[in-house]
Amino acid sequence: MIPILAILPVIAHHKARHHDNEIQIMIQNLPEWMQAGTVILGVVILILLGRYVFVPFLRYVSKAGMTELLTASSLFLVIGVSELMTVIGLSPALGAFLAGVMLANSEFRHELEAQIDPFKGLLLAVFFVSVGSTINFNIIAGDPLFIFSTVFAVLAVKFVVLYAIGKFFRIDTPQSLFYAFALSQVGEFAFVLINYASGLYILTPELNAQMMAVTAITMCITPFLLIINDTFITPRLIKEEPKTGQDFNILDRQVSQKKIIIVGFGHFGSTVGRLLKANKISATVLDRDSDRVKLLRSYGFKVYYGDATRIPILRAAGIEDAENFSALPR
Known part of the structure; x- marks a missing residue:
């Protein structure tokens, strides 16, 4: 994600637009060839800050023995990093993602996970509702051949690549198929990339709506692909009894x-x-x-x-x- 977001401004040959709140973008006056390097440098600095500043700060907060204070401090860091990404011209979702990765790799992972567990199911439902709301059915009805052919092409290409990766790492066939079916959809960060590319005028508004529809449709199809795999494909590949001479400890x-x-x-x-x-x-x-x-x-x-x-x-x-x-x- 980080290299892609850094390279997009170079490909666009356009300056990033101002946000509605007129925050000054720090890198907008730099030459286009320097913008990618500046973004990558900012992310590296952020990772170093997470290791040598954010985590020690959370250790200091944890000494107070107040769980609520630790959770509030973590949310403060996530929001602060998101705002920092907005200032330098990137998506706040990337900032939240980076801050989440830093916290997940720290020793406070389980404590924070327990704190946000009640909200996980609610936010997950909100995410999938937002995915469904991004589908523009008028765009699909206007050019269904392009939409569904793109969906099929994406699923087929990702399936082949994932299955090949599974076999390369010597994963057995049933697990490789499950791995390929489960991850053949377009990832959720595609929403971030598509909107960011549209903001840089790489994608037209019509193509933006079409790609958003393709992404959402692949996510909706994935459960049905898993059902097909579990119902018709896997039972034929898994044998009831192990091979003779095979030692199972x-x-x-x-x-x-x-x-x-x-x-x-x-x-x-x-x-x-x-x-x-x-x-x-x-x-x-x-x-x-x-x-x-x-x-x-x-x-x-x-x-x-x-x-x-x-x-x-x-x-x-x-x-x-x-x-x-x-x-x-x-």
């Missing part, structure tokens, strides 16, 4: 699929964690001490900040896939 498979979560990295937790790490067994650690979280992450532990007494935190950490123990030594 059920115990090893169950152990490898189980998730291990260590709650707190005190005396007992640190002993268990070091033992698992010495045997090259990965485990997820939850701890409320932000300084300890920072220290453990520097040693290569997979540790996140969070209160493990809260059920949403445990679910975000994957407690449903974790091994259950009836008792632990004290």
Whole structure:
């Protein structure tokens, strides 16, 4: 996404338009060949700020012990980064995406995920409603041959490429088919790219509406493609019994699929964690001490900040896939 958004102004040969609120775009007076480099440099600086400024700031906020303050600070960072992207002439959705990636890669991932979980379903419904509202049925009725032929071409090309990638990485045929069907639609960031390209006069308003319709239709078709795959294709490829002579170590498979979560990295937790790490067994650690979280992450532990007494935190950490123990030594 980032290179594409950086290259589009160079392709357009037009200056980006002012926003309705007349915010001065910082890069609009630069030569067109410098705009792409400026955008990429800004994104790199933003990533460095996220690692060396934003995360330490959240660590400082977390010491107050107020969950609401941590959530508000995270939202402040997301909104601030979005506004920064708007000022330099990019989409605020790109800024929100970058800020979300930075927060998702931090030790506060599970804590924030638990906080926004009640809103996830609501916002997901709003997203799909907005996808449906972008479909201009008059445009589809005006040129249905172009619309649906483009939809078929996009789905077919992406399906072939994804299936080839799956086979290249030696994924079996049923999983490669599922992988290809599930991701054959146009991604949601196409809405950002299409609108941004229209703002740079690369796409005409009519072509903009047609591409938006194609994107939305591919998303609507995906569930039906998955149903066809699960109903007619996969059952014919999956055999009921394994091949003779094939060794299935059920115990090893169950152990490898189980998730291990260590709650707190005190005396007992640190002993268990070091033992698992010495045997090259990965485990997820939850701890409320932000300084300890920072220290453990520097040693290569997979540790996140969070209160493990809260059920949403445990679910975000994957407690449903974790091994259950009836008792632990004290």
